[in-house]
Amino acid sequence: MSEDKPKIIIDEDWKSQVEAEREAAKAGEPGASAPGGSNQPTDATPPAAEAAGSPDGAQDDDPPMPPASLPMLVSSLATEALMALGQIPHPMTGETIARPNLAKYLIDMVAMLKEKTADAAEPEEAQAIEDILHQLRMAFVAVQKK
Known part of the structure; x- marks a missing residue:
């Protein structure tokens, strides 16, 4: 064998x-x-x-990315959380599927980032994270009530 x-x-x-x-x-x-x-x-x-047709090999439909930043990371996590809540469709499939466990995990990730970066974040960044976190939590509660 x-x-x-x-x-x-x-x-x-x-x-x-x-x-x-x-x-x-x-x-x-x-x-x-x-x-x-x-x-x-x-x-x-x-x-x-x-x-x-571009010298660096980048495709025309692949635009340049913004600089890496804490607000961009939080925004990415928030977008994923909204997809997991069924609030926005998945960009590849167009389907809206509620996955509350994944949404809760992603919201907890944003909360952890807020906590870990509290001393290092600029005031504008901290406020943006707080606002996003509040909106995600309210959306989560609304989905749970349905």
């Missing part, structure tokens, strides 16, 4: 391969990889970048 078991191969050298690829990318060697190669194609320009 030992023939039926899949053979597991452990790649102990993956960290050094990643580091070598990063160094090669910094040196401006597109498609360079660590010794031993990788499963990635070695073309200098990936097909997706050619189709996008």
Whole structure:
């Protein structure tokens, strides 16, 4: 029966391969990889970048992201919580499915962030988090009453 078991191969050298690829990318060697190669194609320009028509390979329908910030993180969690409450449809499926346990978890995450960042957050950030948290809690209560 030992023939039926899949053979597991452990790649102990993956960290050094990643580091070598990063160094090669910094040196401006597109498609360079660590010794031993990788499963990635070695073309200098990936097909997706050619189709996008932009020099950095970003697609036209993939706008640049805003800078990372505490309010953006809280906003992302709030959006997920509203989806879990069934208040807004899922962007991929268009369905609205209430998942109260997930919503409560996400609201608790926002509350934890508020608590952990209370001393470090700017007053405007703290107020924005407080407002979002209040709105999420009220939405949660409204869904629970239905």
